Amino acid sequence: MPFEEHERRTVRAWAAHVQGRIPVVLETTRDARSGLLLAFAQELTALAPQIVVDSLLRENHDPPGFFLGHGWIWHAAPAGAELRAFLEILAIHGERSTSPQKGGEVLEGDARKTVPKARVAPQLASLLETMQSPRELAVFTTPQCPHCAHMLLELAPIPFVASYLVIRVFDATLFPERAQAAGIRSVPTVLFGNDFRWTGRVDIQHIFEVVCRSEQTALSAAAAIRVLKEGKAHELARLMLASPTTWPDFTVVLTHPDWSVRLGALVVLEELAEKDPNKASAYLPDLWEKMDGLPAPVQGDVLYATGIVGDASWKGRVLQWMETRPDDPDLREAAEETLRKLEAAGGR
Secondary structure (H helix, E strand, C coil): CCCCHHHHHHHHHHHHHCCCCEEEEEEECCCCCHHHHHHHHHHHHHHCCCEEEEEEECCCCCCCEEEECCCEEEECCCCCCHHHHHHHHHHHHHHHHHCCCCCCEECCCCCCCEECHHHCCHHHHHHHCCCCCCEEEEEEECCCCHHHHHHHHHHCCHHHHCCCEEEEEEECCCCHHHHHHCCCCCCCEEEECCCEEEECCCCHHHHHHHHCCCCCCCCCHHHHHHHHHCCCHHHHHHHHHHCCCCCCCHHHHHCCCCHHHHHHHHHHHHHHHHHCHHHHHCCHHHHHHHHHHCCHHHHHHHHHHHHHHCCHHHHHHHHHHHCCCCCCHHHHHHHHHHHHHHHHHCCC
């Protein structure tokens, strides 16, 4: 979908006043809509060369998206009024990337985290400082919706203030199946987990009064992965332990193609096994449902996870699986080690 001429003028005017390199990651997938986002990125960078897009292909069918800075994920090719909000987020990200100390303070434990407090009302900034564990919001919008653009502009600086927050934007017209699954009937709609939603014009202070107080909400795989990439496995484990249920997307994290992500997820699983063994072992059935379709290194990690949290009842499943892998000595060795751990665990 090419830019309209007025959108080109908007981007050129923005580019004339923004300096420094602005890094953006575009994660494409096997989803056919990846091509639309890639075409958007190519035209955007032609109009604003300071935007540098690093395109990565993930071998799955997840929705493609732009990753902007610490906490913004856009499953959209921004157009119309939304383009302004997208550019505003890029500008804030650019300030942080080129001058980490400019415009705010640096959060303890995150030397690259700038807090542009001047962009956030003092009362809201104080509330956001109370957020001490990961949170995720999903915002459903459409390019034609003027209230959507207003909402996004208000939210623009928030993830740069709240280091634990991820905001995912879904274009409800581009990803109608996501909107339908979430029960979206009008836009903008902001979702926080399964229990909270806000539709239409909303005071974002009210949203974050809820978000900053809840410890009970599961994160998506994308948000959990970003937490792990920041080295916060302990914080993720703490949030999972506080949740009354298991997280449905955590097996996606445990089987992620990036070894560093899987390693962090295994650290989380070990902490769960120590503090809540039943919750930890509840992830095994889903992991083993995925087992045959996983690459060998990931299968090895599933075996390791089984040894961490399983009990003797899993020995038969492992032995049955070994019968189909006679020619892979590394996997057989991993499976034998898992069997020894399961034997030692007994009924845990």
